[in-house]
Amino acid sequence: xxxxxxxxxxxxxxxxxxxxxxxxxxxxxxxxxxxxxxxxxxxxxxxxxxxxxxxxxxxxxxxxxxxxxxxxxxxxxxxxxxxxxxxxxxxxxxxxxxxxxxxxxxxxxxxxxxxxxxxxxxxxxxxxxxxxxxxxxxxxxxxxxxxxxxxxxxxxxxxxxxxxxxxxxxxxxxxxxxxxxxxxxxxxxxxxxxxxxxxxxxxxxxxxxxxxxxxxxxxxxxxxxxxxxxxxxxxxxxxxxxxxxxxxxxxxxxxxxxxxxxxxxxxxxxxxxxxxxxxxxxxxxxxxxxxxxxxxxxxxxxxxxxxxxxxxxxxxxxxxxxxxxxxxxxxxxxxxxxxxxxxxxxxxxxxxxxxxxxxxxxxxxxxxxxxxxxxxxxxxxxxxxxxxxxxxxxxxxxxxxxxxxxxxxxxxxxxxxxxxxxxxxxxxxxxxxxxxxxxxxxxxxxxxxxxxxxxxxxxxxxxxxxxxxxxxxxxxxxxxxxxxxxxx
Amino acid sequence: xxxxxxxxxxxxxxxxxxxxxxxxxxxxxxxxxxxxxxxxxxxxxxxxxxxxxxxxxxxxxxxxxxxxxxxxxxxxxxxxxxxxxxxxxxxxxxxxxxxxxxxxxxxxxxxxxxxxxxxxxxxxxxxxxxxxxxxxxxxxxxxxxxxxxxxxxxxxxxxxxxxxxxxxxxxxxxxxxxxxxxxxxxxxxxxxxxxxxxxxxxxxxxxxxxxxxxxxxxxxxxxxxxxxxxxxxxxxxxxxxxxxxxxxx
Numbered sequence: 150x151x152x153x154x155x156x157x158x159x160x161x162x163x164x165x166x167x168x169x170x171x172x173x174x175x176x177x178x179x180x181x182x183x184x185x186x187x188x189x190x191x192x193x194x195x196x197x198x199x200x201x202x203x204x205x206x207x208x209x210x211x212x213x214x215x216x217x218x219x220x221x222x223x224x225x226x227x228x229x230x231x232x233x234x235x236x237x238x239x240x241x242x243x244x245x246x247x248x249x250x251x252x253x254x255x256x257x258x259x260x261x262x263x264x265x266x267x268x269x270x271x272x273x274x275x276x277x278x279x280x281x282x283x284x285x286x287x288x289x290x291x292x293x294x295x296x297x298x299x300x301x302x303x304x305x306x307x308x309x310x311x312x313x314x315x316x317x318x319x320x321x322x323x324x325x326x327x328x329x330x331x332x333x334x335x336x337x338x339x340x341x342x343x344x345x346x347x348x349x350x351x352x353x354x355x356x357x358x359x360x361x362x363x364x365x366x367x368x369x370x371x372x373x374x375x376x377x378x379x380x381x382x383x384x385x386x387x388x389x390x391x392x393x394x395x396x397x398x399x400x401x402x403x404x405x406x407x408x409x410x411x412x413x414x415x416x417x418x419x420x421x422x423x424x425x426x427x428x429x430x431x432x433x434x435x436x437x438x439x440x441x442x443x444x445x446x447x448x449x450x451x452x453x454x455x456x457x458x459x460x461x462x463x464x465x466x467x468x469x470x471x472x473x474x475x476x477x478x479x480x481x482x483x484x485x486x487x488x489x490x491x492x493x494x495x496x497x498x499x500x501x502x503x504x505x506x507x508x509x510x511x512x513x514x515x516x517x518x519x520x521x522x523x524x525x526x527x528x529x530x531x532x533x534x535x536x537x538x539x540x541x542x543x544x545x546x547x548x549x550x551x552x553x554x555x556x557x558x559x560x561x562x563x564x565x566x567x568x569x570x571x572x573x574x575x576x577x578x579x580x581x582x583x584x585x586x587x588x589x590x591x592x593x594x595x596x597x598x599x600x601x602x603x604x605x606x607x608x609x610x611x612x613x614x615x616x617x618x619x620x621x622x623x624x625x626x627x628x629x630x631x632x633x634x635x636x637x
Numbered sequence: 638x639x640x641x642x643x644x645x646x647x648x649x650x651x652x653x654x655x656x657x658x659x660x661x662x663x664x665x666x667x668x669x670x671x672x673x674x675x676x677x678x679x680x681x682x683x684x685x686x687x688x689x690x691x692x693x694x695x696x697x698x699x700x701x702x703x704x705x706x707x708x709x710x711x712x713x714x715x716x717x718x719x720x721x722x723x724x725x726x727x728x729x730x731x732x733x734x735x736x737x738x739x740x741x742x743x744x745x746x747x748x749x750x751x752x753x754x755x756x757x758x759x760x761x762x763x764x765x766x767x768x769x770x771x772x773x774x775x776x777x778x779x780x781x782x783x784x785x786x787x788x789x790x791x792x793x794x795x796x797x798x799x800x801x802x803x804x805x806x807x808x809x810x811x812x813x814x815x816x817x818x819x820x821x822x823x824x825x826x827x828x829x830x831x832x833x834x835x836x837x838x839x840x841x842x843x844x845x846x847x848x849x850x851x852x853x854x855x856x857x858x859x860x861x862x863x864x865x866x867x868x869x870x871x872x873x874x875x876x877x878x879x880x881x882x883x884x885x886x
Binding site: 154199244259484502 | 653808810839852861
């Protein structure tokens with residue numbers, strides 16, 4: 150189905166090859182998982198398999214790629230799209246119409262297929278991803294998981310023989326990830342599709358995979374059956390994090406509720422955390438996790454309830470005052486980068502808070518060193534890699550030494566190495582007596598790095614316990630997808 | 638809107654017919670001179686809004702603001718027009734109210750209301766995607782008309798991203814409510830940089846997604862949902878054109 154021969158690709162203006170001398174052969178109906186650190190060439194390979202390289206992306210390509218008998222050199226993207234489809238990481242960026250049905254019909258309509266054929270394909274594609282119920286919904290009302298299903302359906306409607314998915318689960322909660330897994334299973338079993346998925350969440354996709362390919366520096370480091378890959382079996386995840394449960398209470402939330410219109414987004418939320426504690430907030434998308442963080446920060450006014458910081462009621466304290474005590478890191482790195490220099494970015498918060506320049510300049514130097522950004526202090530923040538940007542987000546809220554850190558999915562789109570580095574930074578902050586409340590969708594990260602797990606569903610706390618006990622309760626409640634799986 | 642069991646009349650009307658009607662209403666609002674004529678036009682538009690039923694209700698609150706603004710326009714025109722018969726004057730503060738001032742004030746305020754209410758009515762009863770599809774199907778090049786669909790698709794995304802960016806600014810101690818002109822410029826930069834960066838990063842993905850599904854491959858394309866221009870749509874369009882011509886002659 151796919152034959153890649155001696156493929157090399159160098160992006161225009163870059164000295165390094167993104168892919169170097171790569172050979173790959175994929176048979177019809179195979180399910181292949183591709184993994185590897187950020188920047189190793191995974192997405193570049195996906196672009197080569199779908200024809201965007203050499204036809205859309207500027208650079209120099211050598212070698213040959215044949216997909217379904219079509220040579221990607223000789224056929225433009227729209228011709229190749231009948232054979233191979235690419236589902237990208239961010240579903241928001243690949244949906245271009247306002248209604249689900251229009252979105253799925255978009256490709257067949259562009260190919261000038263007769264109306265009856267377009268209708269049949271829309272029906273089939275939505276059925277294949279289990280999204281027939283979404284048919285008449287407006288795109289902007291869909292959840293992240295639903296958008297990703299529609300994105301896959303819109304590619305399936307082109308009837309490609311090969312479906313390439315580039316980190317499709319990075320913004321999805323474990324339940325939506327499990328649903329996507331079911332969709333891919335069905336595609337493989339019922340329709341014999343060839344699926345190539347680029348992922349970091351191996352524990353989900355390896356059981357389906359006939360091969361796992363690890364890329365490193367643009368080359369294949371190994372290409373094996375999942376059982377034979379190096380380090381295939383993990384030991385049980387252990388959590389030996391030091392934490393003093395008798396430490397001072399830093400934050401207490403008391404009977405907090407938030408109502409929007411008729412619906413409660415949060416209902417009677419009460420929790421407290423101590424200095425040095427890393428608390429994970431888990432739950433399905435839309436459960437109210439981010440809303441809780443926004444209420445604590447004062448960015449959303451709760452309908453009822455109180456918030457105490459170190460014993461003091463801060464319910465009426467405005468955001469710019471709360472910013473002295475606590476810091477918030479949002480999900481998308483680009484939403485919170487405001488300046489054109491790394492160092493200036495660090496200075497934004499202390500300047501706004503009126504801290505003396507000699508104080509924050511000294512602190513900024515130490516933070517840059519600590520977060521591995523010293524070398525880049527004069528660079529434009531947008532020139533940094535994804536992992537570096539995330540570390541900059543963290544560094545840029547710490548200069549004024551807040552006591553509480555609110556993190557909304559800080560590990561989205563990060564590979565294991567970057568995620569590990571970010572979590573080390575978070576643990577260092579906790580080690581110095583800081584408190585962290587972190588929304589996280591990765592049960593393995595929660596198991597490894599967090600002291601306590603609060604699980605929210607439909608705006609209410611379902612579980613609030615130390616991590617191992619919380620996972621046991623979740624398992625007993627049938628919420629297996631939120632419990633870490635052993636990989637391999 | 639499309640999920641409703643029974644769509645209101647104005648929603649079912651062909652978007653192009655509604656566009657023709659809107660242009661006619663604009664022409665009338667601009668060309669009519671007396672407050673009485675403008676008031677009749679406003680009454681007519683208000684009657685039309687019954688054809689939108691519930692769809693128009695979300696715009697009532699916005700129209701209330703517009704009403705305040707039109708009162709402001711009326712008062713401004715009334716106090717600054719000196720021509721005509723003086724009806725009242727307060728010499729100490731150089732205030733003169735004339736009959737022409739009241740006439741001009743009323744006509745201008747009603748004209749403003751007519752244009753705004755007619756536009757709201759159009760927006761409230763027209764799905765952007767359906768409008769774009771209708772334009773494509775009557776022969777506007779689809780590559781061009783699709784820009785409207787894209788705009789409709791990304792306006793809500795842009796709105797939610799703006800809210801996130803403003804939250805991120807507040808969380809870093811930026812006071813969004815007050816400040817000097819310099820601070821306002823800094824705030825604008827802090828807002829637009831992240832929004833534009835995100836929009837640009839999305840643009841690549843979007844272009845790839847569209848190209849990968851054959852957008853622009855042929856001069857024409859087919860449509861799953863045909864939006865046909867019925868006899869009723871034709872009657873409405875012709876009715877508005879003839880009515881407007883009759884009023885203005």
